[in-house]
Every structure is written in structure tokens, then in C-alpha cells.
Amino acid sequence: MTRTLLIGLDGATYTVLEALMRENGDEGVIMPFLAHVVDTGYSAILRSTAHPLTPPAWTTVATGRTPGTHGIYDFVRFEDVGDEVYFTLYDARDFRSETFWQVASRQNRSVVSLNFPMMAPPQKVNGSLIPGFVSWKHLRRNVWPKELYDRIAAIGGFDPKELSWDFERESQIGDVMSDHELHRWVERHLPRDKQWFNIALSLMKEDDPDLLALMMDGTDKIQHQAWHVLDPALWTGDKSEEAQAVRKLVLEYFLRLDGYVRSLYEASGPDTRLIIVSDHGFTGSEKVVRINHYLGELGHLTWRESDGSEAARRRDLANFANLDWTRTRAFCPTPSSNGIVIRRRNEINSAGVEPAEYEAYRDRLIDDLLKLTDPETGQPVIREVFKREDAFPGDAMENAPDLTLVLADHGFVSVRNRAPAVVTRPTPLGTHHPDGVFMMVGTGVANMRGEPMSIVDTTAIMAHSMGLPIPKDFEGRIPAALYEVSHLRAHPVEIGPPTLSVDPEAGPVTSGTAEEEQREEVLAQLRLLGYLED
Amino acid sequence: MEMNRVQTTTDVEYRLYATLGDFIEGWDLDIAITPDTRLVEDLEFDSIDVIQLVVAIESAFNSRSIGFQDLLMRDGRYVDDLSVGEITKFLESRVPQA
Numbered sequence: 001m002t003r004t005l006l007i008g009l010d011g012a013t014y015t016v017l018e019a020l021m022r023e024n025g026d027e028g029v030i031m032p033f034l035a036h037v038v039d040t041g042y043s044a045i046l047r048s049t050a051h052p053l054t055p056p057a058w059t060t061v062a063t064g065r066t067p068g069t070h071g072i073y074d075f076v077r078f079e080d081v082g083d084e085v086y087f088t089l090y091d092a093r094d095f096r097s098e099t100f101w102q103v104a105s106r107q108n109r110s111v112v113s114l115n116f117p118m119m120a121p122p123q124k125v126n127g128s129l130i131p132g133f134v135s136w137k138h139l140r141r142n143v144w145p146k147e148l149y150d151r152i153a154a155i156g157g158f159d160p161k162e163l164s165w166d167f168e169r170e171s172q173i174g175d176v177m178s179d180h181e182l183h184r185w186v187e188r189h190l191p192r193d194k195q196w197f198n199i200a201l202s203l204m205k206e207d208d209p210d211l212l213a214l215m216m217d218g219t220d221k222i223q224h225q226a227w228h229v230l231d232p233a234l235w236t237g238d239k240s241e242e243a244q245a246v247r248k249l250v251l252e253y254f255l256r257l258d259g260y261v262r263s264l265y266e267a268s269g270p271d272t273r274l275i276i277v278s279d280h281g282f283t284g285s286e287k288v289v290r291i292n293h294y295l296g297e298l299g300h301l302t303w304r305e306s307d308g309s310e311a312a313r314r315r316d317l318a319n320f321a322n323l324d325w326t327r328t329r330a331f332c333p334t335p336s337s338n339g340i341v342i343r344r345r346n347e348i349n350s351a352g353v354e355p356a357e358y359e360a361y362r363d364r365l366i367d368d369l370l371k372l373t374d375p376e377t378g379q380p381v382i383r384e385v386f387k388r389e390d391a392f393p394g395d396a397m398e399n400a401p402d403l404t405l406v407l408a409d410h411g412f413v414s415v416r417n418r419a420p421a422v423v424t425r426p427t428p429l430g431t432h433h434p435d436g437v438f439m440m441v442g443t444g445v446a447n448m449r450g451e452p453m454s455i456v457d458t459t460a461i462m463a464h465s466m467g468l469p470i471p472k473d474f475e476g477r478i479p480a481a482l483y484e485v486s487h488l489r490a491h492p493v494e495i496g497p498p499t500l501s502v503d504p505e506a507g508p509v510t511s512g513t514a515e516e517e518q519r520e521e522v523l524a525q526l527r528l529l530g531y532l533e534d
Numbered sequence: 535m536e537m538n539r540v541q542t543t544t545d546v547e548y549r550l551y552a553t554l555g556d557f558i559e560g561w562d563l564d565i566a567i568t569p570d571t572r573l574v575e576d577l578e579f580d581s582i583d584v585i586q587l588v589v590a591i592e593s594a595f596n597s598r599s600i601g602f603q604d605l606l607m608r609d610g611r612y613v614d615d616l617s618v619g620e621i622t623k624f625l626e627s628r629v630p631q632a
Contacts, residue, residue: 079603089585093598121589138586140560167582311611417535 011220041441050279068394078408081350227430269451273442285411362482444487469496569619
């Protein structure tokens, strides 16, 4: 059977990769293997989810469903209980859809899933699963099967602290760093992908899985902070020695990454299809947009008053909206969400908008948002506002923000109470762009640059590559030109039974009573993912 | 790490101590867990560890409706630290006794 090797490159963009895949003076070719994949296989722009963010986008790859159906919208979710709003993290129990790892397992295919977010607590699969975005302290308890941890711990060079998510380190994303500080920050990211590569290679050789899916996320982290040395449009003219040292180190990262992908492909044997996908692309963001400050100025929300305590200070610094919930009608919960939530009046929430006034209120709010301009240029800073029924249609839509913002520079908003509402960053920071990458090579795969495709297509492609019928409720499709005609004729696309509904106890939480929805909560100073905070 | 577990008297207490013992395995802590043990001060918890502990406890008690926000928040703010005894008492008030 043809093996399928899926490599996820978090945030990979052709803007960067195309420059690294060709000769560039003294730097040479940094990613010769990816160049080979593009030259000999199929490639296309891969459009991300409506809000191009890691948790919803990778969950779409893992489920073949869009966020309106799979139910994951952000790293953080919240529960509004009237006079208080509780913030906590999404996890695998919140999935409303079966994962493809489960679909394949049910059909006796063996699966290895490594480093995909939102996969803890781990699901039972026919193979191995190690979730991503888990700290070293919790890795041992969150692998499947349980004895897998001892296996990976026996791999030469294994270091759980290098492998795992460092919440403190990642919370620095969005901080302004000197090039000296940035060099040290990038340096600490290099060993992580090496650890994941070692595990992938080991499990591939020992277990011979039908599908090995590995996500590498150093690309995203490094591009967030080091965009100014990676974007070909910005890397021009004379640069300081420190900036050049950062670029050299960042190129070293991409060189190693190219080698990891090559080694895994070569180790997987000649009859392998390699699929490389990103969850979103990347670009540069120049503006800080303090969206809650703006909503406060317009009277949509009221800030919580500080009592001057250390706890209050920490809470103000957290990346969650810190508001007076008794006087707030609309707010942005987190920077990563780029979402606006409109609170509805009900028996527990007297501050919300009357249901009968919702539509009119929402339209006025959209008008207000589109009027926010950059004082330096006079131009709007919000290019588009999506209503949730347009961005996230599906059975899980009720958990989506009422509005999703697309900023003019694709940046993430700030939720802190600082003035003015719009300022320019000293250095552009990397931010997510909807256009990511898709590359595929192997038996029957056409050699061409295809039309832009959707991230939800990747799961259907995985299923077809593994010889499985595509569940009829998968939302993606096989691009018509992906395979050579003769191959597709011999291996036609087959539509099969739908995915199974998930077990409410093991998986998603459906709408229920307020009590059911009051679950795990966080302490205030969650230093999680400071997406482009100021 | 070898955990010197105090004698537990209820099923809730037993399950909590077992969960906590498994939870901190491999953390290189040398401490006996008692009702006075504090998560942050003694077990070096970060806020993310608290979230993970809640998930682990919900799994151990097979319930996602324990309502941990009532334990973790006081007067609109998250508490700075919690003792094992406080968690035990909270769980005993929220989950059915065996």
C-alpha cells in the first residue's frame, strides 16, 4: 500500500519559501528538497480557514470540516455567566467532529499523529498520537498509547523540555525584541523540530504506519518574530551585523527543516506520497489596533476598575479582555481571536443587547468598526468584517464570535486598554495571512502549479491517497488536476459513509445548561500566546 | 518521585490524591502531599498546570460539570494559590460520594 506522509509546516508561505528554494548569492539554496518537490510535483496556494489561526486551521486539516462544524475557533474559549466571564483553553474534548486519525483507524489503517494542536487529551487511534502545544510536565499523561512515552523517552537525545511547548517562551511572541535578544530566542527554537523529527523517524521505521502526520511549528514562531529578516521585500540594503546574525540563524533553521522533510520522505520508502501543507501563510503587520480601547471609546464596553493590587496588575497584563461585565455589550475576548462578541440580554446577563435589537446593533457595530482609521494615513485599519453566519456556518456556529475582523495588514488586534487606538510598530512583526502552501509529490501526482485550493481539501486528499473513501460529510474535494489522468482513472475518488458523531463525554460539549458549560477555568496570569500584543 | 501520601478517608480524597500523584510524576519534586500542600507554593504550578489539573480531575471523576470556576475565582479575580485540602473540600461538595 502507498504510504502517506503529511508534513505540516505551521505558517509556511511562498513569500518566504520561494526565495529560499532558489539560489541567492552567498546564501545558496536553503531548501533544495522543497524546490525538488515543487519542481517535480503539484503545488498550489492553500487558503486557510475564515480566520487564519492555528487551532481552527489545523483542526480543519485533522477533521476535514470547517470551524463552524468542528467547533474550534481559538486557543482560548470563554463562558459568559452574566456578571463574570471565565476564560479557559479549548482542548480535544471540544471537538464536534471525528478526526481523520479516527476515521482511518476505524478502517484498519495505522496512523501516527505528531504535534498537532488541540489533540490533548489524546484520542484512541490505531497507532500513536502525541499532541502538540503541551508543556513537558503534561506530555507523559497525554500520549496515546500510554506506553508510547517510554518508547520516545528511549530515543537517543530525547529531551521533553526541548520537545514540548514552552508557554513562557511562546508568550514572548509579539514582544519587541532587539536583534541580540531575537538571536537567543530563535536559538532556543532550533532543537524542538529536531526532537519531533527524531520521534517521527523512529516511529516510521519501527511501526511502518500507513499515515504519518507530523506538524513542525518553528516556522510560525520564527516568522512572527523574525519577519523583518525573512521577508524578501524587507531584507534589502545594508543591515547591522546583529541583524545579519539573526538571518543566518533563521536560514539555518530552514536548512535543517528542509533536511528533516527530505530524510523522512527518503526513509518512508519509494512508494510514498508526500503532502506538505501549512495552516495559514504569513505577512508583515505594521499597526497595533487596540480594538477594545476603541470599543470603550464608543461606549460598547466598560473597563474593569483596578484596585491597584498585584493581582489586578497581573490581570490587566493578561491577554484576555478585563472588563466590567455588568456594563459591557460587545468586546474582543483575545488578541488571537480577532473576534467581536456581542452579549445578549437574558436572565443572567442584564448588560447584553436585547435579542430583538441584535441585528440593528450588529449593523451599527460593523459601521463603527469600519470607521476606525489610521491617524497617520487616514486609511481604514479594518478591511473586512465577517458576520459569523458567513464566516462559520455550521452546527457549532453558536460558539463563534459574532463578528470576525480582517485588519488592513492582516495583523492581530490588541485587547489592552491603552491609547491611542491605532499606532505604528517600530518594526513590522510577522502575522498570519490567509494564503498558505500546498505541495504534493509521489505516485500518480501531477507535475504542475494548480489553482488555489482550500485547507479543508487536504483531509480529503489524505483519505484518497490512503485508498479510503472520502466521508460524504467531508467539506473538501480532490482538485481536478492533482493527479495524472491515468492515475485518477485507475484510482477514482470514492465517496463513503459520513464520519461518526462524536461521543459527548469523550469529545465535544454540545449546548446544554449553564451548569454544564461551567467547567475548567484558568488563573488570571495565563501567559499564553501574546499574539501581537503591544 | 516517591509520594508519601497521607491516609485518605473518602473516595473523593482517594481519587484526588491518586490523580495528583500521577499528575506530578516526573516533576522532580521531593514533597509529601498533604491537605496543606499548596499548588503554586509547594508544587511549583504555573497557571497552565492548573488548567491541566482541572482536566485531569474532570477525567478522574468522569464529569465536565464540576464548576471549577467557583473554586478558582473569588470576587471576580482568580485566586493566587490553592491547597490540596481546599480542592478536596470543594470536590466533596460537588461530586457524589461513593
